[in-house]
Amino acid sequence: MASLxxxxxxxPKAIRDSMIAHCIDGLPDEACxxxxxASSGASTPALVEKCYLTKNAARSAKLYAVDPLxxxxxxxxxxxxxxxxxxxxxxxxxxxxxxxxxxxxxxPDPTWHYILISLKREMPVVRSYLIRDGKxxxxxxxxxx
Numbered sequence: 001m002a003s004l005x006x007x008x009x010x011x012p013k014a015i016r017d018s019m020i021a022h023c024i025d026g027l028p029d030e031a032c033x034x035x036x037x038a039s040s041g042a043s044t045p046a047l048v049e050k051c052y053l054t055k056n057a058a059r060s061a062k063l064y065a066v067d068p069l070x071x072x073x074x075x076x077x078x079x080x081x082x083x084x085x086x087x088x089x090x091x092x093x094x095x096x097x098x099x100x101x102x103x104x105x106x107x108p109d110p111t112w113h114y115i116l117i118s119l120k121r122e123m124p125v126v127r128s129y130l131i132r133d134g135k136x137x138x139x140x141x142x143x144x145x
Contacts, residue, residue, distance in 0.1 A: 007139050007140065008046070008139060008140045008141075008142055009046050009048065009087075009113050009115070009128045009139050009140070009141050009142070010046065010047040010048065010142045010143075010144050011035075011048045011115075011126075011141060011142070011143055011144070012047075012048065012049075012143075012144055012145045013143050013144065013145050014145065015035075015048055015050075015051045016126060016143050018051055018053070019033060019051055019053075019089050019115070019117060019126070020117055020124045020126070022053045023089075023090075023091035023117045023119060023124065024119065024124070026056060026091060027093060027119070028061050028093065029056055029058075029059055029060055029061050029093070030056055030058075030060060030061060030062070030063065030064040030090050030091045030092070030093055031053075031056055031064070031090065031091045032054055032055075032056050032064040032065075032066050032088065032089065032090040032091075033051055033052050033053045033054045033066070033088070033089050033090075034051070034052040034054060034066060034071065034074045034085050034087070034088055034089075035048045035050070035051050035052070035085070035086060035087045035088070035089060035113065035115065036048070036049060036050040036051075036052070036074070036078040036081075036083035036084060036085050036086060037049055037083060037084065037086045038082065038083060038084075046086060046113065047144070048086075048087075049083055050077075050078065050081065050083055051089075052070070052073075052074035052077070052078075052085075054066045054067050054070040054071065054074070055067040055070060056090075061093050061094075062102075063102060064090040064091075066088060071085075085112075086111075086112060086113055087112045087113030087114060087115055087128075088108075088112060088113075088114060088115070089114075089115035089116070089117060090103075090115075090116065090117070091116075091117045091118070091119055092116055092117070092118045092119065092120065093119050093120075094119075094120055095118065095120060096118050096120060096125070097116040097117060097118035097125045097126065097127040098116065098127070098129075098136075099114060099116065099129055099131060099136050103116075103131075104131055104134055104136065107131040110130075110131065110132040110133070112130075112131075113128050113129075113130065113139065114128065114129045114130070114131055115127070115128045115129075115141075116128070116129070126141055127141060128140075128141045
């Protein structure tokens with residue numbers, strides 16, 4: 001299955017807001033979820049079409065792990081809707097929206113978008129990265145709609 005890789009990630013405002021709310025609701029622990037986009041593989045820039053709010057199986061303020069059963073359900077739902085999982089998001093409760101060494105070490109797919117939501121400041125900060133062979137590349141996040 002082709003995966004989307006680009007330098008711009010478009011996120012509808014309603015989905016971005018849902019992701020932020022999920023992260024705030026998860027406090028004091030990190031929260032996490034998955035994002036899906038069209039599975040054509042030709043879309044540039046990628047447009048997040050669906051968000052799956054998942055449990056943090058690690059139940060930690062410093063680590064996250066998407067619940068495996070919820071990941072499977074999200075993957076099946078995305079596929080049944082002509083989408084594919086193209087990334088993961090999680091919160092940083094007290095640090096900037098930048099991948100930690102643990103985030104880099106645990107990045108499961110070099111084609112995924114790694115969206116970080118920092119709750120360090122009064123206003124949440126949303127940033128996205130590509131992580132390939134340990135190299136972190138920030139991509140532009142464009143909020144649409």
